[in-house]
Amino acid sequence: MGKPTVHDIAKEAGVSLATVDRVLNARPGVRDKTVERVQAAVQRLGYVRDTFAANLARQRQYRFAFVLPEGESQFVGTLKAALVEATEAQMAERVSVRVVPVPASDPHSVVRALNALPVPLLDGVAIMTPETPQVRDAVARLKAAGVPVVALVSDLPNSGRDHFVGINNISAGSTAGVLMGRFIGAAHGKVLVVTNSMLARDSIERRLGFDSVMAASFPGLTVLPSIESRDDPERMVAVIRHAVAAHPDLAGVYSMGSGNRGLLQALRETGRIRDLTVIAHELTPLTRQALLDGEIDAVITQNVGHLVRSALRVLRAKCDGVGIFEAQERIRIDIVIRENLP
Amino acid sequence: MGKPTVHDIAKEAGVSLATVDRVLNARPGVRDKTVERVQAAVQRLGYVRDTFAANLARQRQYRFAFVLPEGESQFVGTLKAALVEATEAQMAERVSVRVVPVPASDPHSVVRALNALPVPLLDGVAIMTPETPQVRDAVARLKAAGVPVVALVSDLPNSGRDHFVGINNISAGSTAGVLMGRFIGAAHGKVLVVTNSMLARDSIERRLGFDSVMAASFPGLTVLPSIESRDDPERMVAVIRHAVAAHPDLAGVYSMGSGNRGLLQALRETGRIRDLTVIAHELTPLTRQALLDGEIDAVITQNVGHLVRSALRVLRAKCDGVGIFEAQERIRIDIVIRENLP
DNA sequence: AGGTTTCTGAGGTACGTCAATCAGAATGCC
């Protein structure tokens, strides 16, 4: 015989359909003893709610908002593309997504945008912004309003967010460190570390992981203090030029954040890009080409497709009050070299 | 207003519901001109079939069989576990899976098992077996009977399988090669390559990729002829012991297939496991522990969760006659070191 | 015992699609 339905449960438990429904949907008005009887029947028959039918009957709609940094970052661009692709594929499953661009560098605008979200028309929010106390408060407000919230790419701990979809950046930094040390091979040399901003949580954590590995496993390599480009390509070119000139024994460059365009351009100018071991983050058209050209040796990345699909799955699960399948939601730290480019 | 339904399409096209249904489900009995009218309406309104309702009404059942090698291989074990996990998660989506274990080394039994599949009760088959002409024929028979077939892990080209779920093993070998060369660092040395069988398609392809990279990029390193363990741990121990003794300048070991237990044990015995750069395939409890212990330097793997989920998605898509979302189904070649262990 | 509150049963409608029926319209053919 086929899968058990609510009717079978009702018969098995010796109660009516209405009672089974009340128990399954945690509605009030059922005695504890009866609840137990129903749950026992569910167990015995191995009943699983038919999500197709349930979603149909419930007229469920998943309206999500993705709060993403505006601007021309390639990483955010690929993320958005993946989001569009994923939502198109899920349109048949009643998922609709609205992207809310925010100026990530202006905390006030971010908070204003978060507070301006049309809460009653939203079933979930994914947020990718730097962590500030005000953002934490805004997230807490969303949560209080009953809207599930996931942090995307960069975590918002202590904000009450339901879930973090992204990688462990300390591990990512350690991974970069090991590759850097082993790829350089030489016993001695200097390593340059660049990022757009050391204020971002990601960069701090990556540097932490990177340093600990370098200190522990490659004591002969000297890691220079972080250089910040502050989202300014010209500044990047200038500081790189200076650093390369100042350290003739420079062996590697670790780019922790965005701004790879300026970095690569600057390194090309020095004429030493091929001799250096260059490791960057996030696979984008730019870094992909640099990998193919042999300018970048390895990219540490997270699959944007997984990121958005995981975020959507988690938000849906939170809406349904269902548990999530942890193993599937763990975003891996991908190592990409020319040979395993996807 | 909400999403358009079949009723809206009917109104828009000026036809009845029945006609819309016939067009949508490619049933006969509609004039070409009317078909076009309906399709135009679908386009105009942006109608997308509600899969929840469709699957409910259709009483769709996806009954799949996974033909997997029997035996105690850790990789197959993790694959099975992932399969169980995935099907449990999809139970609510009417997917049921039966695992059919076959003695992979005996082509006749494999073919017998394939031919014994209860075709009328099956909606799709995933097959992970070595490629032989008889297997190709059996797959062709399944296809002829209208059963979608996907090849899993190891491809079955020219068999008419609908899809291959797995990695490009030439690239996997190249990836291993680059890591081997760069991790060794030294200009000279020997590299041992071991596998259980050089008859398997995977091993041949991996060796191909590995050799081409080593020859092109690391000419100082000498790659020794492949050693086959033939699934015999004792033989593995013996040949490893011999090889290590014969080549004092051995710098690395590349394990292309299974049999890592015997390999690690043999290498431990020689006392040189820490000095050697060891690269293996497939992340299993064994290789994971070896990574943590610093015995293996890197593992090239494919995520078993992705493998089975992709196989299930593709089979479902083939059943529904729907296209697949290529980007999501491309299985990546994962590089795992201690620091980015998932 | 009476009344009040808390549970439960029975029954219905709806969700969007599939699948089937049957009658009627349009078309093609001679």
Add this chain to the structure above:
DNA sequence: GGCATTCTGATTGACGTACCTCAGAAACCT
């Protein structure tokens, strides 16, 4: 024009669950 054939319309009943109402049963209080 008559007839057979091919299309089309209108209608209906599933599918499994959600959610609502209303009446009646059971338990609880004084």
